[in-house]
Amino acid sequence: MVAFDEAFRRQLHELFVWRRDVRRFRRDPLPQGAIERLIETVCLSPSVGLSQPWRLVIVEEPARRRAVIEDFKACNADALRAYSGERASQYATLKLAGLEEAPAHLAVFADKSSQTGHGLGRMTMPETTEYSVVAAICSMWLAARAEGIGLGWVSILNPAHINGILDLPTSWKFIGYLCLGYPETEDDRPDLERAKWECRRAADQFTTRR
Template sequence: MAQAPAPTFDDTFHDAFATLLRWRRDVRRFRPDPVPEALIETLLRAAHQAPSVGNSQPWRFVRVRDAGRLDAIVADFQACNARARSQQPAERQLAYGALKVEGLRDAPVQMAVFCDDATAQGHGLGQATMPETRAYSVVLAIHTLWLVARAHGLGVGWVSILSPDTVTRALDVPEGWRFVAWLCIGWPDQALEIPELETAGWQARAPRALVLER
């Protein structure tokens, strides 16, 4: 079978891609403007191009539109966030409370992402000794979606202050699906090249990790 020639990515592309990586930020503040369904489909198609262990493609995206289910998620976030704040040192609790860490009521698109640990796709290749690679594959799909979203002007916020068991029950997903991420997707209310947690003074970026040699 004839193969198409491999593409060449020039310096212009390299520069644009570096800019995309720099502007891929965790967005928490969104405009209410709707996102075209065709664009959501573009993001999901891109996510499906992500690499996965054994070609298992274990990612499962759940679009959450039902108000009652979303209310349950918001209530769980509020409870989890209150606990997280109380676990901070006393001198940081006020700063924690001032952070905006989610867009559950703001973003027009709310999406939960699960890992299907029961999938037969891929026949278990590469997963016997490291089954967690299925979840890593899901994260790669999320990151792929995130980059494409930013390239189209959309922002994505990953909400992790949630109870996986509560989310799984609230969304009534099939058995064997493991909750990985909640994504808030929409048009950013502000442009941020620097992560919001840095601008808020919560945490400066650490220096580049060292590469060990052995």
Template sequence: MTQPGFSGTFTKEFETLLRWRRDVRHFRRDPVPAPVLDGLLATACLAPSVGLSEPWRFVRVDDPARRHAVREDFARCNAEALAARDGSDAGDYARLKLAGLDDAPHHVAVFSDNDPAQGRGLGRGTMPQTTTWSTVMAIHTFWLAATAAGVGVGWVSIIDPAHVAGMLDVDPEWELVAYLCVGYPQDPSDTPELQRRGWERRDPARQQWIAR
């Protein structure tokens, strides 16, 4: 089989896709059509995984009571994070919008089965974390596919993962890696919102090799 060639135009478009893959926190409330969501999941499963273990488990959270419980958990964790800050930093933090849980039409919890039978343990003996990293690769692939389809994704990390996992009644051996808000963005941008709000900016030094 011959590997396909990728044109210079495609390469530029791919870089544009990466620039527009942003963490979205402001969503429209109209739902994403089911065939589009199913297509994003199928594309996510093209991600690489250690030993071809495919440890990711994508869970759609549709139940209103469970979604409300997740919002409550976020509010508690966010209040604790704010209380741990002081001075002007606390004020800057308080002004940030850190989740789109109220408006996003879809919530997706992504778990990792860190000891799957699939893959027969290949590549995990010395680095067992590779199952989690494989799940992160699937999340990123999902995110890129969503961006290409005009769909926004926001990763909510200010939650108690064990508490949220318990709410969702999944296999207790699964590790919660990400809780995602999914929907059409209100104000798409190619610049990270944290940069637009003055919280942080990219460091050019990260674009340089470290030689050893």
């Protein structure tokens, strides 16, 4: 059995502390094979019934990237209209995606039609297919940070439009669009906390006992 010592556990904790949702990227390209290596880490993630439902699309074509950026701009404008007053003014100042600058784009989907795993664990909770993909993204997020690579998860997009832009099956459910690259700066606090949009709360505020 592999044993992890106290020094490793401290480093692992630091990895969690310094993992950030990155929106400001340098334009330097990632090393050859970096994305593929991170995808291999994704495939080590747990999945319900060993179904491995993640489907990953490396988005390289400039026209497709531009279409994604335009969709983000439209969705972000709609989101801004949902706020009013000071909160709307604050929202308008936030940088919520690094789509223009990030050298690598990765779209992540859950294949809800896959028969891999023979449905084990999904009969009563079919949504565990999507949960498995989210867990895989979190694995990639940490692995990327360990290599000094920043990852930003863009959610302000229209899922149906993304499937269409990338010409993908409708049975693939859009989970997230990831920007990857080297961050402009490092910080151990969330960007939204530094922008005074929200603050991180202590664990005891989310925990109860029964």
